Every structure is written in C-alpha cells, then in structure tokens.
Amino acid sequence: MTGGVATGKAGPNAAGLRRDARGERIALFGLSLPALALVVVTMVIPVAWLFWLSFFADDGSMSLVNYRRLIEQPSYRRIFLATFEIAASATAICVLLGYPLAYFLSQLPQRLANLCMIGVVMPLWSSVLVRTYAWLVLLQRQGLINGWGMKLGLWDQPLTLVHNLGGTLIGMVHIMLPFLILPLYGSMRAIDRDYLKAAANLGAGPTQAFWRVFLPLSLPGLFAGGLIVFILCLGFYVTPAVLGGGKVIMVANRIANDIEIFFNWGAASALGVVLLVLTLIILWAASRLVRLDRVFGGHGP
Amino acid sequence: MTRGASLPIAVRQLGKSYGPVRALDDIDLDIHSGEFLTLLGPSGSGKTTLLMVLAGFTRPDHGSLKFGDAEVIRLAPHKRDVGMVFQNYALFPHMNVAANIAFPLRLRRVATVETARRVEQALDMVQLAGYGARRIEQLSGGQRQRVALARAIVFEPRILLMDEPLSALDKQLREHMQIELRRLHDKLGMTTVYVTHDQREALTMSDRVAVINRGRIMQLDAPRRLYEQPANRFVAEFIGESTFLPVEARDGAFFYAGEKLKLPDGPAPDGRCLLMLRPERLQILDGAAPGDVNVLRGIVRNVVYQGDSFLLQARLADGSEIGVRGISTRGAMAAMPRPGEAVMLGLGPDDTVLLRDDSGSP
Amino acid sequence: MSWLDRPVSETQITNRSRIWLYLLAAVVLAFLVLPTLIVIPMSFSASQYLEFPPRQWSLRWYANYVNSPSWMQATATSLKAGFLTTLLATPLGTMAAYGLFVSRLRAAKLVLPVLLTPIIVPVILVGIGVFYAYVRLKLVNTLTGLVLAHSMLAMPLVVMVMSSALKSYDMNQEMVALSLGPSRPRAFLRVTLPQIRFAVVTSAVLAFLTSFDEVVIAMFVSGGDNSTLTRNMFNALRDQVDPTIAAISTVMIVISSLLVVLAQKLGKSR
Numbered sequence: 001m002t003g004g005v006a007t008g009k010a011g012p013n014a015a016g017l018r019r020d021a022r023g024e025r026i027a028l029f030g031l032s033l034p035a036l037a038l039v040v041v042t043m044v045i046p047v048a049w050l051f052w053l054s055f056f057a058d059d060g061s062m063s064l065v066n067y068r069r070l071i072e073q074p075s076y077r078r079i080f081l082a083t084f085e086i087a088a089s090a091t092a093i094c095v096l097l098g099y100p101l102a103y104f105l106s107q108l109p110q111r112l113a114n115l116c117m118i119g120v121v122m123p124l125w126s127s128v129l130v131r132t133y134a135w136l137v138l139l140q141r142q143g144l145i146n147g148w149g150m151k152l153g154l155w156d157q158p159l160t161l162v163h164n165l166g167g168t169l170i171g172m173v174h175i176m177l178p179f180l181i182l183p184l185y186g187s188m189r190a191i192d193r194d195y196l197k198a199a200a201n202l203g204a205g206p207t208q209a210f211w212r213v214f215l216p217l218s219l220p221g222l223f224a225g226g227l228i229v230f231i232l233c234l235g236f237y238v239t240p241a242v243l244g245g246g247k248v249i250m251v252a253n254r255i256a257n258d259i260e261i262f263f264n265w266g267a268a269s270a271l272g273v274v275l276l277v278l279t280l281i282i283l284w285a286a287s288r289l290v291r292l293d294r295v296f297g298g299h300g301p
Numbered sequence: 302m303t304r305g306a307s308l309p310i311a312v313r314q315l316g317k318s319y320g321p322v323r324a325l326d327d328i329d330l331d332i333h334s335g336e337f338l339t340l341l342g343p344s345g346s347g348k349t350t351l352l353m354v355l356a357g358f359t360r361p362d363h364g365s366l367k368f369g370d371a372e373v374i375r376l377a378p379h380k381r382d383v384g385m386v387f388q389n390y391a392l393f394p395h396m397n398v399a400a401n402i403a404f405p406l407r408l409r410r411v412a413t414v415e416t417a418r419r420v421e422q423a424l425d426m427v428q429l430a431g432y433g434a435r436r437i438e439q440l441s442g443g444q445r446q447r448v449a450l451a452r453a454i455v456f457e458p459r460i461l462l463m464d465e466p467l468s469a470l471d472k473q474l475r476e477h478m479q480i481e482l483r484r485l486h487d488k489l490g491m492t493t494v495y496v497t498h499d500q501r502e503a504l505t506m507s508d509r510v511a512v513i514n515r516g517r518i519m520q521l522d523a524p525r526r527l528y529e530q531p532a533n534r535f536v537a538e539f540i541g542e543s544t545f546l547p548v549e550a551r552d553g554a555f556f557y558a559g560e561k562l563k564l565p566d567g568p569a570p571d572g573r574c575l576l577m578l579r580p581e582r583l584q585i586l587d588g589a590a591p592g593d594v595n596v597l598r599g600i601v602r603n604v605v606y607q608g609d610s611f612l613l614q615a616r617l618a619d620g621s622e623i624g625v626r627g628i629s630t631r632g633a634m635a636a637m638p639r640p641g642e643a644v645m646l647g648l649g650p651d652d653t654v655l656l657r658d659d660s661g662s663p
Numbered sequence: 664m665s666w667l668d669r670p671v672s673e674t675q676i677t678n679r680s681r682i683w684l685y686l687l688a689a690v691v692l693a694f695l696v697l698p699t700l701i702v703i704p705m706s707f708s709a710s711q712y713l714e715f716p717p718r719q720w721s722l723r724w725y726a727n728y729v730n731s732p733s734w735m736q737a738t739a740t741s742l743k744a745g746f747l748t749t750l751l752a753t754p755l756g757t758m759a760a761y762g763l764f765v766s767r768l769r770a771a772k773l774v775l776p777v778l779l780t781p782i783i784v785p786v787i788l789v790g791i792g793v794f795y796a797y798v799r800l801k802l803v804n805t806l807t808g809l810v811l812a813h814s815m816l817a818m819p820l821v822v823m824v825m826s827s828a829l830k831s832y833d834m835n836q837e838m839v840a841l842s843l844g845p846s847r848p849r850a851f852l853r854v855t856l857p858q859i860r861f862a863v864v865t866s867a868v869l870a871f872l873t874s875f876d877e878v879v880i881a882m883f884v885s886g887g888d889n890s891t892l893t894r895n896m897f898n899a900l901r902d903q904v905d906p907t908i909a910a911i912s913t914v915m916i917v918i919s920s921l922l923v924v925l926a927q928k929l930g931k932s933r
Contacts, residue, residue, distance in 0.1 A: 024847075031762030032774055035755040035818055039778055042815040046792030047784060053795070097691045104688035107672060119696045125919040126699055127876030129893050130912040133900060134698045137705065137909065142712040144701070177695055196672070197358055198391035200378040202405035202452070206676035209379075212404075216395040235785030238878050242900050252787040259791055259883075272788035279785060357675070377675045 047276070054269040066270035076254075076271075083250040086165070086240075087233035090172045091180075094229050097173070098180040099222065105181075106188035113189075120181050128175055132242045135171040136162060139243070163245025171239045176232060180225035187221020188214075220290070227286050231279055251275050304490040308369040308459040309334040310355070315364030317350060317516075324350045325361060326516035332494065337486050339495045339503040342513035343539070348496045351513070352462055355494060357381050368460060383460040384453035384491070388468060390445045392437045398424070398448050399433030405456040423451040426485065443474045450482075454489060461486075461493045467502065479505050500540045504528065512536045534656050537577050544623045545575040548655065555655065558618055563595050563650045573658040580626040582652040585613065586645040587636060594647040599623070601638045613637070615644055699916065706909035713906055724910035733895065734911065740885070741875055741892040744809050748874035752814040753867045756821025761851065764829045775826075779819045786879045789816075794883035804886040812884055813874035820873060821866040828862030860929075868926040872919055 057063045070076045101120075105113045123131060138144045139162035146158040161167050191214060199209040237252035249257075251271060258268035310332040317325040324347045332338050340348040353359035354366065357378030366374040373381055392401050399420050406416045424430050427447035437445065446466055453461060463482075467475045483506045486493050497503055503510045504524040512519045512527065512535070520532040531537035534545065549556045555569065556562065557576055583597075590596045599617040606629060613625040625646060627633055638644045667679040678685075701715060706724055708717030728734050759778060763771040781789065793812050794803065802808030832855065840850040856863070881891040892911065899905050 025766040025768050028762045028766035028847075029768050029771060029774075031766075032759035032771070032778070035759035035778055035822070036774055038751075038755060038811065039781065039815050039818055042793060042796075042811050043781055043784065043789055044777070046796040047788060049796060050788065050792045097694070100684055101688045101691040104684055116692065119692055122920075123695055123699055125872065125923050126912075126916045127878065127893060127919075129876070129878050129896055129900075130702070130915055131699055133896070133908055133912055134702045136900065136904065137702065137713050138698055140904065144705075144713075144715050147714065174694065174698060177691075192389075192391065194387050194389060194391040195393060197356075197378070198385070198387060198393070199404075200358075200675065201356060201381075201383065201385045203379050203382070203408040203456070204404075205377075205379050206672070206680075208408060213393060217393075231783075235787060237787050238897070242897070252785065255787050255791060256882075259794075265795070268791055272785070272791060275785050276788055279783065283783065360670075377670070379675070 050269040051273050053265055054273050056266060058264075058266060066266040067274075069267060070270055070274060079249055079251055079254050082248075083234060086169065086172070086248070086250060087230050087236075090169055090176060090233045091226050091230045093169065093173045094176050094180045095222065095226060098177050098184060098225070102181045102184040102188055103218075105185055106191075117185070120178050120185075123174070124178050128238050129242075131175055132171050132239045135167065135174065136242060139167050139170065162243055163247065165244070165248055167243040167245075168240050168248045171243045172233060172236060175239060176229045179228050179232065183225040183228070184218065184221040187224070188218050191217045223286070223290065227282075231282060234279060234282075235275065304488065305457045306459050307335040307490055307492045310460065310492060310494070311365070311367040312351075313365040313367075315351070315354060315361050315366070317347075317354065317359065317361040323516045325354070325364075328364075328516070328518060330511065330518065330521070332492060333508075335490050335492055336508040337483065337493045337495065337506060339497060339507040339510045340513055341497060341500060341503040341510050341539070343498060346513045347516040348498075348513045349464060350516075352464055352494060352496050355460075356383060356385055356462055382456075382458055383462055384456070384458035385461075386446075386449045386453050386463045386466045388465045390449040390466075392445055392448055392452070394437050396437075397433065398429070398435045398437065398440070401437070401448060402433075402452045402455050404452065409456060419455055420451075423455040426454070426488075427451045427481075442470055443478065446470065446478065450485070454485075454491075457489075457491075459491050461491050463493065463495045465497055468497075468499075475502070482506060504540070512539060514539075529652075530654060531577065531656065534575065534577075534658070537654075537656060542580050542624070542626075544578045544580070544621070545656075546578065546617075546621055546623075547619075548574045548576045550574060557595075558597070560596070562653055562655075563593060564653055564655065565651050570655055570657040574655045575658045577654040577656055578623055578648065579652065580612070580624045582648065583623070583625040584647040584649075585625060585627070585636075585638070586647045590645060590647055594649055595653055597623075597646045597648065599644055599646065601640050601642050601644050603640055604637055606634075611637070613644075615646065702909055703913045703916065706906075706913045708906075711906060713909055724907045727907040728910045728914070731907075733890075734892075734907070736888065737890050737892045737895045738911075738914075740806065740889050744806060744813060744885075744891060745871045745875040747806070747810040748813040748817055749867050749870045751810060752817040752821050752870040752873075753863065755814070756818050756866060756870075757825050757863060759818075760822045760825035760829060761855075764826060765834070775822070778822050781816050782819045786816075790879045790883045793880060797884055803884060804889050806889050809881065809885050809889065809891070810874070812880050813877060814870070816877065816880065817870035817873040820869045824862050824866040824869065825859070828859045832859055864926045864929050868922050871922060875915070876919070 054066050055062055055064065057065045105116055105120075108116065136143075140146070141158040141160065143161070145161060149155050150158065161170075195213050195217065196209050199213045200206075204212060234250075235252055236250055237256065240248040240250045240253055241256075244253075252275070255268045255271045255275075258264045258271065310330075312328055312330040312332075315325050315328040315330075316323075326347075328347075328351065340351060342348045350359055354361050354364075357373075357376060361374070364374065365372060368381075368383075393404070396404070399417075402420045402423050403416050406419060411419070420433060421430070424432060427450050429444060429447050429451065432440075432444070432448075437448070440448065446469075449466070466482075467478050470478060479502055482495075495503075495506065504527070507524060509521060509523055510527055511521045514535050520527060520536045522530075522532075527536060527540055531540065537543045537545075546557055548562070550573075554561050555564065555574060555576075562576070584594075586594075586596065597617055599615040601613060601615050602622070603614040605612040605614070609629060610626055611629045611634065613627075614622065615625065616622055623646075667682070668677050670677050704717065705713040705715050707720050707722065708714050709719035709721035709723060710717070756778075759774075763775055789812075793808075797803040797805075797808050800808075802811075834855075836858070837850050837855045840854040841847060845853065876893065877891075878893045878897055881894045882897060885891045885894055892915070896908055896911060899908060
C-alpha cells in the first residue's frame with residue numbers, strides 16, 4: 001500500500017505516515033463516489049447501451065444497417081444539413097445581437113452592469129417551454145405582433161411568423177442569447193482598461209482602438225460563447241417542435257419521432273450516437289483551435 | 302535613433318477635485334524643453350493625477366496646459382502625440398513584441414519597410430535586438446518594461462511620460478534600469494516627466510524634482526538643493542532622513558539649548574523654526590570643538606553596526622533622540638564612544654538648516 | 664456640456680457618437696426580458712386569444728388551471744420531483760466537489776469530467792437512453808426514476824458551483840479548525856459549510872429549477888399519474904394552444920423568480 005522503493009534509510013514512521021496520508025485522501029476521494037455512481041448508472045450506462053443497440057438491425061442480428069441508412073437515405077442527410085444550418089444561423093444572429101449588448105454592459109459601471117445582467121440572466125430562470133410558449137403567443141396569427149402590426153397599419157394581413165423556420169429561429173435566438181452574452185461579458189470585463197489607454201496614447205482613435213485592441217482581446221470569450229450556443233443548438237428539441245409546426249425537423253426531433261412514431265430504436269440510437277460524436281468532434285476541434293492560436297498566432301508588424 | 306526635438310510644458314492653474322478631495326490644487330509648473338523632471342510624492346499626493354492630465358486621460362476642472370505654444374488641455378489623448386510608459390506596461394497580449402512596437406507607426410501610416418526598420422532600431426535602443434518575434438507572455442518583467450519603453454519612443458515623441466515604470470522590478474534591476482532610462486533620455490533628448498514615490502530614484506535620475514503633496518507642489522528644485530535646502534518640513538521628511546529640534550528665536554538670532562547657532566549666509570525663515578538634522582551630516586567630535594561648528598551635547602544610547610555604515614543613537618540634553626550615521630571604517634569603530642558615555646556632535650554651518658514650523662506635513 | 668457630448672471611456676468617445684450602441688443594446692435587452700414577462704399580464708385576459716393589454720381582465724384561465732385535477736396532479740408531481748432532486752443532487756454534488764478538491768488524488772482529474780458529462784451529451788440522447796433503461800428496470804413513469812434522472816442532470820451544475828466556491832474559499836480555515844480538535848467532517852460542517860453557504864443555496868436552487876423546468880427527459884420518463892407539468896404543457900402545446908398554459912407559465916415564472924430571489928437573500932444574510 002505504501003509502494004515505492006525505499007532508497008537508503010527512510011525517516012522514522014515514514015511508512016506509517018504515508019499510509020495515513022493516503023488513507024485520508026482515499027476517504028475524501030470516496031466522497032465523490034455516490035455522485036459518480038449516479039451519473040454512471042443514469043447516463044453513462046444507458047447511453048452506452050444505446051451505442052450498443054445501434055449496431056443491431058431490426059431482426060436482432062448485428063449489423064451496420066442503421067448507420068448505412070443514415071448515409072444512404074437523403075432524408076437523413078437533409079436533416080443533418082438543416083440542423084447545422086439552423087444552428088449556424090442562430091449562432092450568427094446571437095453574435096450580431098449579443099456582442100453589442102455585451103460590449104455596452106462591459107463599459108457600464110459595475111453596479112449598473114450587474115443590474116442589467118439580471119435582465120440577461122432572468123430568462124434562464126424560466127423553463128425553455130415557457131419561453132417557447134411566450135413566442136408562440138407573440139408570433140401566432142392572432143398573436144401580439146400581428147395584432148400590433150395591423151393596428152399600426154404596418155401590414156393588413158396577418159403574417160405567418162410561427163410554425164416555420166423564422167419563428168423557430170427567433171425562439172432559439174431568444175433562448176440562446178444569455179449563453180453567448182455571459183462568457184462574452186466576462187471576458188470583456190476582464191480586459192484591462194490600460195490596454196485601451198495605451199492604444200489611445202499611441203494614437204488610436206476610439207474606432208481604431210476598438211478594432212485593433214478591444215475586439216481581438218474579446219475573441220476568446222466570443223469563441224467560447226459561440227461554441228456553447230452552437231452545440232446547444234445542434235441538440236435542440238423543444239423549440240423546433242413547438243414553433244416549427246412540424247416543418248422544422250432537427251436531429252433531435254427526428255430521434256424523438258423515430259422512437260415515438262416508428263418505434264425504430266435502431267435508427268434513433270444510431271442518430272443519437274452520430275449527434276454525440278459530432279458534438280465531441282466539434283468540441284475537440286475547438287479546443288485545438290484555441291491552443292493553436294496561442295502557439296502560432298499573433299499579428300506581425 | 303538620433304537626438305530628436307523636444308517641447309517645453311507649461312501648466313497653469315490646474316485644478317481637479319474628486320468630491321471634497323482636492324487632487325490638484327491650482328498647480329503652476331514649467332517644465333523646460335528636454336529636461337528630465339520627476340514628480341515625487343506619497344500615494345494620493347496627486348502626482349499620478351497630474352501625469353494623467355498631461356496624457357489626456359483625466360480631465361481637470363480648470364487650467365491651462367501647453368506643449369510648446371499649443372494649448373492642449375482639451376485635446377483628446379490620441380491626438381496629443383506623447384509617449385507614455387504605464388506602470389503595468391499595458392503591452393498588447395494578442396500581438397508579439399514587434400507588432401506592439403509597430404502599433405503607433407501603423408496608426409501613423411508609416412510604410413511597412415520603414416516601420417520594420419524603426420522597430421528594429423527601437424529594439425536596439427533598449428537592448429532587445431532580435432526579440433521582435435517573441436510573445437509578450439514569454440518575456441520577463443524587465444524585458445516587458447523595455448518593450449513598453451521601445452513602443453513609447455519609436456514614433457519619436459517630443460514628450461515622454463512615465464508612470465512609476467520601475468515599481469514592479471526587483472531592487473537590482475530597478476537600479477540598473479534607472480541608469481538605462483537616464484542614458485536613453487540623454488541620447489534622445491525629449492522632455493521627460495517621470496512619476497515615482499521613491500525619493501532615491503527621483504534624486505538619481507532627474508534634472509529637477511517636483512515634490513508633491515495633497516495636490517500642491519511643495520518644492521521644485523534640482524536634487525541637490527532639495528536634499529540640502531528643503532523648503533519646508535514635508536520635503537525635509539520625505540527626502541532623506543531627518544530629525545527636527547525646536548529652536549528659539551531671540552534678538553534676531555537662533556538658539557538651541559541655550560547656545561547660539563552658527564548659520565550659513567542668507568535669509569533665515571521667520572516665525573517659529575525648527576532645526577533640521579541629517580544623520581550623515583553630524584560629526585562625532587572628540588575633544589575640543591572647532592570654533593565654527595555648532596555643537597550638540599548628549600549621551601550615547603546605542604551604537605548599531607550596519608555593515609557598510611554605523612548608526613549612533615544619542616539622547617540630547619532636552620530629551621530629543623537623534624541618530625548619527627557614518628562609514629564604519631576601522632578607525633571610526635575604534636574611536637566610537639560607548640553607550641552611556643557623553644558625546645559631542647558637530648554640525649557645520651552649511652548643514653545647519655532652519656525650517657519654518659508649519660504644520661503642513663501630513 | 665450636455666450628457667451627449669461628454670467623453671466617456673479611455674478613448675474619449677462621446678455619448679453622441681455611439682448612441683446607436685445604446686439604442687441597439689436597449690432593444691436587445693428588451694428582446695431578452697419582455698417576451699417572458701409579457702405572458703404574465705396576458706394570462707389575465709378574458710378572451711380566448713390572449714391579448715395585450717387585455718381588454719377584459721379575468722381569472723378564468725387560473726380557475727381552469729386550479730380546477731383541473733390533471734393540471735394540479737402534474738403540478739404536484741413537478742414540485743415533488745423538484746424538491747427530491749434538490750435533496751439528492753445538492754448533498755451528493757457538494758460531497759463530490761469537496762472530496763475531489765481536497766483529496767488531490769490524480770484520479771480526481773478523471774472523475775471530475777465524468778461528473779460534468781451530462782452537460783455535453785445531447786439531452787435527447789440521454790432521454791431515450793434513460794427511457795430504454797427504465798423500461799427494463801420498470802422505472803418508467805415513476806417518481807423515483809424521474810428524480811434519479813433529474814439529479815444526474817443537475818449534478819454538473821452543483822459540482823461546478825461548489826467547486827468554484829471552494830476554489831475561492833480559504834481552505835486554511837478548515838485546517839485551523841482541524842488543529843483545534845474536531846474531526847474532518849465536523850470541521851467541514853461547522854467551519855467550511857457555513858462560509859460557502861451562498862454557493863450551496865445557489866446550487867440547490869439550480870438543482871430545483873433543473874428538475875422543475877426540464878422537458879425532454881420528463882417527456883419520455885414521466886407519465887400517467889407521475890406526469891410532470893412540463894410534459895403536460897408540451898403535449899397541450901402540440902395539440903392546440905390552450906390559454907390555460909399562459910396561467911401555468913405565469914405560475915412557473917413566479918415560482919422560479921421567487922426561488923432565485925430567496926436564494927440571494929438566504930445566501931447573503933449575515
């Protein structure tokens with residue numbers, strides 16, 4: 001239990017002391033085992049089970065037919081493409097809307113900024129379902145937006161703002177924005193004001209100081225936020241289901257359909273595994289990107 | 302890089318308050334073209350505020366600021382064309398060394414080839430030739446300081462501002478850099494305004510020092526005059542070590558412990574006065590005192606050996622405790638009086654400095 | 664000088680020149696905050712088509728909600744599941760965070776990422792996986808099964824919040840306590856825990872909300888008598904838009920907000 005090789009004479013009680021220390025550390029480590037057990041039993045094992053399932057055809061024989069179907073059937077390809085496009089669009093819109101807000105908040109005095117951040121975080125307190133429902137109510141034909149639009153004379157026929165891709169995107173952007181703003185705001189706040197002072201002193205006007213100094217320094221936070229948003233969008237289920245009106249089918253929706261309507265466990269589990277693998281690849285690629293940036297990056301004169 | 306142009310700086314009636322606190326109290330200051338002037342003071346004295354006003358980052362409540370003939374008080378910082386070295390260097394972490402130094406040149410639309418040449422030159426000046434491709438995080442504190450300096454001088458500003466640039470460095474490096482900075486200044490010739498709280502640093506590097514306290518300039522003088530002839534108690538206490546003894550004024554002469562003081566020529570301050578003693582200006586007298594020296598009598602309390610010097614602590618007749626410093630030569634140590642013995646201390650007239658007892662010290 | 668022309672920021676840009684930024688920020692902030700809030704007054708509108716502002720105020724949708732046994736059953740289930748999840752996830756997660764932080768075994772570096780995986784794995788996959796497993800374990804449509812799954816979902820949040828609290832906590836205090844006598848568990852309970860109280864309360868609230876607001880797993884795993892509020896809402900939304908849902912949403916918003924505010928107060932009171 002003490003291990004190691006005694007080189008020469010060990011000090012008095014060395015072995016016993018080492019045992020004690022190790023014993024204590026193991027006991028402390030043991031505190032984490034119940035949580036670990038819970039996660040392994042309720043997630044790791046079921047997902048591994050699904051992974052296993054995906055290699056079986058309907059007749060019970062082991063085969064790759066589920067995966068082959070994913071590649072061969074155009075409907076699956078369309079779904080993956082659509083999911084990526086929607087996730088990318090939602091992420092892009094989040095960045096366009098979220099960056100200015102995060103920037104504005106990062107320039108406010110701390111107390112005021114904290115107050116406004118409550119507004120940013122508040123949507124996270126309510127369920128995705130509640131927020132999705134709110135957009136349903138706002139966007140539907142007899143909904144608020146159409147009501148006001150027509151009252152103000154902006155248009156005279158109610159617009160179809162929901163049960164389509166547009167409505168889904170609006171809902172997704174609304175739900176994802178806080179996830180972009182939080183890490184971005186954090187990294188912006190951390191930018192030392194002295195960098196901007198130095199930029200100004202060296203001759204950079206406000207716009208130049210922003211583009212050449214502030215923006216590059218805020219990129220890590222932007223990257224992190226954008227990554228989180230993109231990955232979450234890939235796995236989105238509720239919002240496309242409610243706001244998409246059946247026309248917006250993302251991977252998660254297809255998985256649910258495969259189970260609930262077709263009872264096709266093989267197909268569903270294969271899809272799920274592919275989604276998981278894609279998520280992991282994106283995460284891995286992102287982590288390499290950031291590290292590479294640190295090693296080789298930097299602008300020359 | 303050759304000796305460039307420089308501008309004089311004229312500050313008039315500069316005032317800045319933060320609520321009830323007067324950070325700058327209607328300051329008037331003339332900085333000569335090409336001089337190395339240090340703003341010296343304790344924290345909160347206003348020295349950094351003054352520097353920030355010069356840089357354009359702090360807007361004063363009122364006052365005039367001229368670089369040469371141009372009034373710049375309302376000019377935005379990016380138009381002031383002054384070089385600045387920040388306390389924490391503020392080197393852009395997302396650019397390498399060369400890109401950092403090239404930054405002001407690119408903003409001024411200097412051609413790429415010319416930019417590269419001047420960056421190399423600047424690196425050479427600060428003895429970091431060949432470091433252009435390094436990333437900021439790979440540099441030590443001293444190296445970052447020099448890159449910050451290179452960046453500040455590469456566009457040949459006529460005024461250079463430095464905000465305690467050496468405070469983050471260890472003692473040896475700091476002393477080395479003090480000499481380097483001064484050498485660079487002499488070579489390039491721009492007007493330099495330097496902020497520090499370290500009086501030794503100020504005395505080492507400057508042509509003149511402005512001692513600042515509570516938003517006011519307490520004295521503006523060359524280092525030697527500041528040390529030998531402080532204008533008031535604050536300056537005397539802030540620069541070097543000093544002790545103060547109460548002095549009686551009678552019939553136009555000054556007396557301490559009943560004896561008349563021999564003073565240097567020149568006007569004496571009026572009102573209540575104090576005698577300022579510098580520990581290294583007192584001599585331990587043995588036997589009779591030479592006629593032209595002021596004598597203080599006391600009892601030795603303690604003698605402390607400090608390696609290259611000694612400190613003799615004595616108590617005078619009126620109870621005042623004073624210290625005497627000297628070089629610990631063999632002879633001096635052998636002749637040293639013992640604790641408990643009487644001792645006579647001599648103070649030459651030129652070292653007898655009287656200050657007005659104004660309670661203007663912090 | 665008017666507010667518009669006063670320079671702000673280190674680069675001395677004026678408010679006037681970036682007023683477009685202020686407007687855009689205000690619009691985005693409104694976009695974030697208003698939609699959820701607008702459900703609240705709309706739930707009081709008498710008409711079948713929720714309108715704002717309501718032409719006629721009425722509590723009919725709340726009456727609908729309260730008088731419906733199925734909605735009430737679902738609410739009770741959601742609340743129960745929430746509380747039980749909190750009771751399970753918070754201690755387990757706190758113990759795990761503490762144990763991993765203090766033991767400093769190299770194995771800890773392996774265990775921590777595993778505890779965080781529920782965030783990375785897409786929830787739909789977890790949902791069908793858990794469903795599949797529960798069918799075999801006969802845990803489908805049981806409160807136990809639901810609570811276990813929700814606790815797993817909440818675990819990463821609890822562990823992250825507690826880990827960061829421990830990182831900024833001065834562990835020397837616990838060491839000092841140990842030197843004064845009590846055993847490690849008691850030192851933790853009496854010295855460390857009270858000081859990281861805010862983090863504990865925060866993670867408890869997060870655990871509750873994770874369960875209370877959760878949709879996907881509940882959809883697969885809760886049903887019948889143990890159907891959650893969110894599951895019933897989701898199904899109702901797919902059929903036709905019942906305005907009762909506005910009332911239910913309002914209730915959920917109020918509960919969530921109250922909990923968060925309560926957490927702030929409880930955690931910070933000294």
